[in-house]
Amino acid sequence: MRQRLEEFKARLIEEGRLAGHEDVLLAFDHLLDEVDTHEQEHLVNNAKYGIAGYKVDRGAEDTFREEMSWMRQAAYRVIERTVADLINKGNKHWENFYDKVD
Known part of the structure; x- marks a missing residue:
């Protein structure tokens, strides 16, 4: 599952948006x-x-197993949306998932 975090990091690097956001990952x-x-x-x-x-x-x-699975999936959904917001920062046509993502 940690591979997805690496994929998110690679996407941010590819888009030139990782600088200053390493702490999010x-x-x-x-x-x-x-x-x-x-x-x-x-x-x-x-x-x-x-x-x-x-x-x-x-x-x-x-x-308990279902709750742990849900927690992991929720964390990945949140980071995926946060990364998408970071990548599309400045795109006036992008509808942010979260406010205040800088």
Whole structure:
């Protein structure tokens, strides 16, 4: 999934819009790191509960997986729209996804 961040970076470089916006990509990379860490901690906790003899609620697990997937997809949608706004900055015919993207 991190490959998409590299693709966004390449698009910004190609359009000559990366300068001064590297921190945007870094922030999204950090966000995805946090999602991965949260998911890993969840797995470790479930393993601990399993060792202690507790049963894991499959419905809750499915919901957790769906929420983590949604979070990753939402992050990629936001960065994709932000990159598009950065690339089209100054284009009077472009309808921005977000205000105040500089």
